[in-house]
Amino acid sequence: MPWRDDMLDASLGGAPFFVASISGSGGRRTVITEFPDADEPGSEDMGRSARRWQVEAVVVGDEYMRARDALLEVLESAGPHKFIHPWQGDRGAVRLDGGYQLSETVGEGGAARFSFTVVEAGVAGGTDMRITQSPAAGLTVAVAAVVAAADAELVQKLAKPGIVGAVSDAIGKISDAMQSVRRRTLGALAGADDLVHALADLKEARNELAGLPSSIMSQVRGLLAALAAVVRVSADADDAPFPGGEKRVRIDVALQASAALQATFLETPPPYDGVEVDQVVLDAERVMQRAFRAAAVATYAELFLSLPLESTADVAKILDDLGDDIDALMLDPGASDALHSALTDLRAALDVQLQAAAQDLPTITTYTPPASLPALLIAFWIYGDPTRDLEIVGRNRVDDPNAVAGGQPLEVLLG
Known part of the structure; x- marks a missing residue:
């Protein structure tokens, strides 16, 4: 060998x-000791x-x-x-x-x-x-490994003659998918000019990129990161698109976008331009789809390092939704051994990171007021802190903070 x-x-x-x-x-x-008047040294x-x-x-x-x-x-x-x-x-x-x-x-x-x-x-x-x-460092390393493995598979399997048209079409489909996800899941944030222009540029450059497989992943990865970053919290962020600046709304939007990107390519690719094509062309499109989905799960796994989590329920939801997407990719029979191994490590790193985060997060439970009461009083009874009344009002969409209906369960955070 x-x-x-x-x-x-x-x-x-x-x-x-x-x-x-x-x-x-x-x-x-070895320590050498040379004694006075001795011809032979000692050693230890x-x-x-x-x-x-x-x-x-x-x-x-x-x-x-x-x-x-x-x-x-x-x-x-x-x-x-x-x-x-x-x-x-x-x-x-x-x-x-x-x-x-x-x-x-x-x-x-x-x-x-x-x-x-x-x-x-x-x-x-x-x-x-x-x-x-650290769990965060482990997840960062795992994300990089998934992207590198998907990129390597892309370059290796697209270096064939006669498939440029299929690759170009697949890039166009990726651009359309991201446009659709942008409009359907980001709401008021969908009009971000830089993201709109970048997606349009990707579609225009698809023919050129199709002949340069080594450049495809970096372009797609950059756009996925821009799409995901729209919901990232920054110190000066305007929370207007997220009612009350709720952390869970950001989590839901991110998971919806991630799921929509995965669903785009779950179906079997149709024949190229409506004409039956050979297996090489179909395989090329499947490689593009798999690389895109791998880059998407890596991007959104990395996003959850920066999105603040509200409760242990967020952890469970991310593990269920994003974890299922990673598991589905791992079952793809066409995935290379390197990509499968990298996805396995990503799944494990995501579990470790989120479980570590969950240790410091509160849990969601319910409290039922015995009668109509002010939110301020309910907050004092539950938390010993009346200033958390707005948290109860916002979480439960209470119409009148001065008269929260009795007998109706309220969702509250404990811990």
């Missing part, structure tokens, strides 16, 4: 990279030396900045981190030994070179060292 077939995908803390070169060092720690074996690896790493591709940032985040965190050596496999927990060097040049556009040394972490305080990574 050729040696290249045995190579593994190198990574540090889950952040993947290519290896330009790698060298290791190790050995034994103090144990094995810590293993070190000097790594020259490269990240490359249209999405190289994401891979670069993921590796930077690992290199600048305390660790320890799991280290996968391309020839030696899993080397366990390591820490960065000193600093790192990062190089990016115009001559090597689309690539970043790293130089760093890692050392095995061993044990601390006599206890086993556990590999740790």
